Amino acid sequence: MKKLLAECIGTFWLVLGGCGSAVLASGFPHLGIGFAGVALAFGLTVVTMAYALGHISGGHFNPAVTLGLWAGGRVRSEVVLPYMAVQVFGGLLGAGVLYLIASGVGGFDVQAGFASNGFGIRSPGGFSLQAVLIAECVLTAGFVLVIMGVTDVRAPVGFAPLAIGLCLTLIHLISIPVDNTSVNPARSTAVAVFAGGEWLQQLWVFWLAPLAGGVVGGGLYRILLAGRATHPEAP
Numbered sequence: 001m002k003k004l005l006a007e008c009i010g011t012f013w014l015v016l017g018g019c020g021s022a023v024l025a026s027g028f029p030h031l032g033i034g035f036a037g038v039a040l041a042f043g044l045t046v047v048t049m050a051y052a053l054g055h056i057s058g059g060h061f062n063p064a065v066t067l068g069l070w071a072g073g074r075v076r077s078e079v080v081l082p083y084m085a086v087q088v089f090g091g092l093l094g095a096g097v098l099y100l101i102a103s104g105v106g107g108f109d110v111q112a113g114f115a116s117n118g119f120g121i122r123s124p125g126g127f128s129l130q131a132v133l134i135a136e137c138v139l140t141a142g143f144v145l146v147i148m149g150v151t152d153v154r155a156p157v158g159f160a161p162l163a164i165g166l167c168l169t170l171i172h173l174i175s176i177p178v179d180n181t182s183v184n185p186a187r188s189t190a191v192a193v194f195a196g197g198e199w200l201q202q203l204w205v206f207w208l209a210p211l212a213g214g215v216v217g218g219g220l221y222r223i224l225l226a227g228r229a230t231h232p233e234a235p
Contacts, residue, residue, distance in 0.1 A: 006057035007083055008090035010049040014061050015094030015190045018042035022115040022180070023102050035176045042181070043169030050161030059161070062184040063087055063207075068144030068214030072222045074151075084186075091190030099194050114191045116199040117182045117206045125177040132179045133209045139171045140183045140213030141220065148221040182206040183213070 021041035025033045033041070050059040058075070060066045063084040069075045075083075095114075102108050116122075119132040127135075143164075149155065150163040168183075175181045182188040188206035192199045 003057040004082055004086045006053040007060060008086040008093070010053050010057070010059060010061040011087040011090035011186050012094040012097075013049050014042070014045040014184070015091045015187055016098055017045035019095065019115040019187065019191050020098050020101070023098060036173065038176060039169045039172030039181075042172050043165040043167075045165075046168050047161050047165030050164060054161060057083075061087060061090075061186075062210075063186055064140050064184060064210035064214035065144060065147060066214075067211055068140070068218035069148070070218065071215040072144070072148050072218030074148065074218075087186040088189055091186040092193060095190035095194055098191075110194050111197060111199075112195075113180075113199065114195040115180060116191045116195045117180045117188045118199060118202050119179055119205060122198055122202060123177075123179050127178045129205065132205060135175050135178045136182055136206065136209030137213040137216065139175055139181075140210040141217035143167055143171060143183055144214050144217030145221050148218065152225070179206075183210050185210055 018038070018041050021033060022038045025041075026035070026038050046059075046061065049061060053059055058069070060069065060083060066075065066080055066083045066087070070077065070080050099110065099114070102114075103110070113122075119127060119129045123132065146167040147160075147164055150160040171183055172181045175183075185207045188203060188210075192203045192206075
């Protein structure tokens, strides 16, 4: 239960901090934080919670990471679905708090997007479904590959959360214009539920592609480390 609670809290923080920066601060009149600021905010949510809670649950905060670590042999099968469930629940809680804050100003329109992910006319840059599928799959695979690499027993100790957070920042710098960056089905679900409409209709993409990418990333690292010992419960 402590592990599940840690995953719930960590995903709550990721959605509140990352999506909150996009909704509340990215386009603030005259001095918004912009794409770079939002990218950094997502990275910082992972850095802070991975250091705070990673030693309890492993610090996944993302169904695609959990599935990828399973594919890489780092977590047991019975952990996967409970982790995913509490990650989605924590994300919904984070989006709920964000909604209460954002709706406290006149003119707020949750259906405008609420930091949701999308393709086509819902993509910030008008990118196609094919482009979004490729970006989400490849970037999630890279994310899981980095996570497994920096948490390997042979990696420098103490720097894993920082490297993972920087990797997530890089991913957002690449793909915010493509689809607002998901690489995390719980994050995508949390805000799409509030935005509704087409945002919710396109949500399947942001489950399918990140989960596939997570499996690819975990499988690749497992191949690279075939025959070598790895940490079974690394964050």
